[in-house]
Amino acid sequence: MNIIPNSNTVLNSNFHNFSFSDVVFRFKEYSKELTRQSIIECLETIDNKYFKSKLWKRTHKNHGFKERTLITCVGVITFKRRYYIALDKSQGTDNFFYVDNLLGIHKYSRLSIDAIIELTKVATEVNSSYAARKALIDTEVSRQTVSNILQNYKIVDQDLPRIDEIIEKYNESKETIYIEL
Numbered sequence: 001m002n003i004i005p006n007s008n009t010v011l012n013s014n015f016h017n018f019s020f021s022d023v024v025f026r027f028k029e030y031s032k033e034l035t036r037q038s039i040i041e042c043l044e045t046i047d048n049k050y051f052k053s054k055l056w057k058r059t060h061k062n063h064g065f066k067e068r069t070l071i072t073c074v075g076v077i078t079f080k081r082r083y084y085i086a087l088d089k090s091q092g093t094d095n096f097f098y099v100d101n102l103l104g105i106h107k108y109s110r111l112s113i114d115a116i117i118e119l120t121k122v123a124t125e126v127n128s129s130y131a132a133r134k135a136l137i138d139t140e141v142s143r144q145t146v147s148n149i150l151q152n153y154k155i156v157d158q159d160l161p162r163i164d165e166i167i168e169k170y171n172e173s174k175e176t177i178y179i180e181l
Contacts, residue, residue: 060084
């Protein structure tokens with residue numbers, strides 16, 4: 001991928017009428033689109049390499065392409081990946097998408113893990129309404145989506161000592177307490 005010629009096409013029209021802030025804004029928009037396109041190319045390249053390797057031929061057959069849309073922290077991406085159907089399910093093989101299995105993309109999730117992390121981070125720093133609007137680039141999700149993400153976290157308090165336990169341990173370690181009046 002050659003970035004310089006592509007970036008020149010971004011600036012080609014009416015270059016003399018641009019201010020510096022216009023140039024920065026256009027490059028910022030271009031870099032976001034370039035990032036999304038690079039991710040899509042990477043995913044499709046992974047899928048093509050697996051398809052050409054023929055490792056799937058013994059146990060599966062290719063059932064064609066299926067589109068997948070994911071909301072990521074860099075925006076919405078839509079890519080195509082191949083669906084492999086098991087020839088004999090009695091041998092314990094299942095149907096699968098290679099890219100989804102390799103990268104750990106959950107079956108029904110529309111949000112990628114990086115988007116969930118970004119939404120959680122912004123929601124805990126500010127609030128869920130702000131996170132829904134501003135956490136992801138060029139994308140808004142509903143406040144309810146952010147709320148559902150936060151509610152799905154499980155509180156792990158088994159390893160944390162409780163206040164009563166802390167006080168007991170402190171009292172057991174001290175035999176006599178002197179209070180001066």
